[in-house]
Amino acid sequence: MSTINFAAREINCKIVYYGPGMSGKTTNLKQVFAKVPGHLRGEMVSLATEDERTLFFDFLPLDLGSVQGFKTRFHLYTVPGQVFYNASRKLILRGVDGIVFVADSAPNRLRANAESMRNLRENLLEHGIDVKEVPMILQINKRDLDGALSTEMIRAVIDPKHELQWHEAVADQGRGVFETLKTVSRLVLERLAKGQ
Amino acid sequence: MIEPSLALYGDAFDQVETQVEDLLAATGVRYCLLVDRKGFVLSHKEALWAPRPPALDSVATLVASNAAATAALANMLGERTFSEQIHQGEQGAIYVESVGDVALLTLIFDSSVPLGRVKLHAKKTITVLSEIMRTLKEAPPIKFDADFGSNAVSMLDDLLG
Numbered sequence: 001m002s003t004i005n006f007a008a009r010e011i012n013c014k015i016v017y018y019g020p021g022m023s024g025k026t027t028n029l030k031q032v033f034a035k036v037p038g039h040l041r042g043e044m045v046s047l048a049t050e051d052e053r054t055l056f057f058d059f060l061p062l063d064l065g066s067v068q069g070f071k072t073r074f075h076l077y078t079v080p081g082q083v084f085y086n087a088s089r090k091l092i093l094r095g096v097d098g099i100v101f102v103a104d105s106a107p108n109r110l111r112a113n114a115e116s117m118r119n120l121r122e123n124l125l126e127h128g129i130d131v132k133e134v135p136m137i138l139q140i141n142k143r144d145l146d147g148a149l150s151t152e153m154i155r156a157v158i159d160p161k162h163e164l165q166w167h168e169a170v171a172d173q174g175r176g177v178f179e180t181l182k183t184v185s186r187l188v189l190e191r192l193a194k195g196q
Numbered sequence: 197m198i199e200p201s202l203a204l205y206g207d208a209f210d211q212v213e214t215q216v217e218d219l220l221a222a223t224g225v226r227y228c229l230l231v232d233r234k235g236f237v238l239s240h241k242e243a244l245w246a247p248r249p250p251a252l253d254s255v256a257t258l259v260a261s262n263a264a265a266t267a268a269l270a271n272m273l274g275e276r277t278f279s280e281q282i283h284q285g286e287q288g289a290i291y292v293e294s295v296g297d298v299a300l301l302t303l304i305f306d307s308s309v310p311l312g313r314v315k316l317h318a319k320k321t322i323t324v325l326s327e328i329m330r331t332l333k334e335a336p337p338i339k340f341d342a343d344f345g346s347n348a349v350s351m352l353d354d355l356l357g
Contacts, residue, residue, distance in 0.1 A: 012236040040355070042253045056261065061253040064355055067348045068341055075235065075257065091264040095234035182356040189348035193340050 010071045013188050014095050015181075018120050019102035020112035021053070021081030024141040024171040028102065029060045029076055031177040036062065054080040057092050064185065074185060081116065090123045098188040099136040100180055102171075103158055105148035114157040135187035138166035139180045144173070209239075211328050216241045219321045223314050225305035226288075230325065232299050235260035249304075259292055259302050282311065293318055295325045298332075 017025040026046070033044045042061035049055050058078040065072060079089040101120065103113045121131045138159055140151050155162060165183055169176025212230060216239045220228045226246040230239040235257035242249055249255075262281065270278045280293040284307070291303045291314050301322055303314055 012234075014234055036355075043251045045254050045257065056265075059254065059257050061251075061257075065351045067351055068344055072348070072351070073236075075253070087268060088265075091261065091268060094264060178356045182352050185352050185356070186349055189352075190345050193345035193348065 009069055010073060011067070011192065012073050012075065013097040013185075013192070014075050014077065015098040015100065015184055015188065016092055016096045017076065017078040017100045017102055018089070018093075018116065019081060020104055020109060020116040021083070023081060023102045023104040023109070023113075023116075024169070025078040025081060025102045026054055026058050027171040028100070028139070028141075028169075028177050028180070029058050029078055031171060031174045032062070032076065032181060033060055035174065035178070040064075053082065054078055055085070056080065056088050067189070072189070074188075076181075083115075083119075086119065086123070089119070090126060093120075093123055093127060096134060097191075098184045099134055100139055100184050101136060101158065101164075102139045102141050102169075103154050105140055105142040105145055105154065107145075107147045107149055110149055110153065110157060113154060117158045132163070135184060135191055136164055137180055137184040137187070138164040139169050139171075139176060140166060141169045141171050141176070143168045143175075144170045208328050208332055212239045212325065213241075215321050215324055215328075219301075219303070219317055222317045223303065223305070224309050225303045225314060227302075227304040229256065229259075229302040229304075230295070230299055231256040231259050231302055233260055233264070233297070238299060255302070255304075259290075259300055263292060263294070263300055280315075284311075291315065291318065293322060295322050296329050298329050299325070301325065 017028055019025055029044060033041060040063045045059040046054070047056035057080070060076045062074045062076060063071065064074060077092050079092045101117065124131050124134065138155070140154050142148065151168065155166065167176045167180045167183065169180060171177055216228050216230055220241045220243060225243070227240070227242045227249050229237055229252065232238055237252050237256045240252060266281060267277050270276065277294065280291070283290045286307065288304065288306050289311065291311070293301050295301050301318055303318060305314060
């Protein structure tokens, strides 16, 4: 549940970008950072290795404005996608209000997508929650790749029941980045409005 | 959800603000923050003489993440938690201590400030803050107006197109 500070009239929500390594999670945040006006966002913090792979997380605070007098702030996080950083991924998921699952369209990444989704389910369950309890959006990234997997194939392994809203994206060109963020933000705020 | 929700309002918020302000005065630290476990700032006070603080969102996030990582390390070593963290540099230091399971008290101060004084006053304040936080958990659920959802969507349209 979001942190609500009634006296300061603030609503704070945490959105986590999840997905396999190199799928474009950090790229999404960099695009948001680059395109949102400076007065609406804070500094982007990246805890990365020397070769720019996410080590712990990337973080970007975003001020969405006021809703019914409440200053609404979203904290965007990425997790490290590489398999061996699972302890870090579990920590980042603490207190999550919404998830963007960034899938990779590269032909050789179908299994990595499926394993990352399974890992997400397992990590959420370790926190005692079902993946269906958290607002989640699927972003199918890298649609410009030669030989990109079909969206049907990717959805079949990640969301076989077709329960998730999804967007196609080419995050490094900014395509689909804001559509994805907008959809997940809307789901989180609608859930908040219902008092869940 | 995964973490308990925090709804800080009314008397509780005023009491927290007073405690944080008193702690700032008693210790002589630059900045005093109460941060929730998700990395959001619940309360923040800074000394009149202190320079402009660094980005508080970033400070809070790194403090909460560091505490989460330290707690995970403690569990691996068979401890329930390591309650306090101290990071000392040449010019200054940061002291972080848990306020129950929901928040972290964070003090940032110059190296001229005695650490013992900081810890002494911080622990007294934490006793009071823990009691305030305990009452917060019993706060009634919050209801937004019926228009909240549609207003939120309009705001997103304005910002994100």
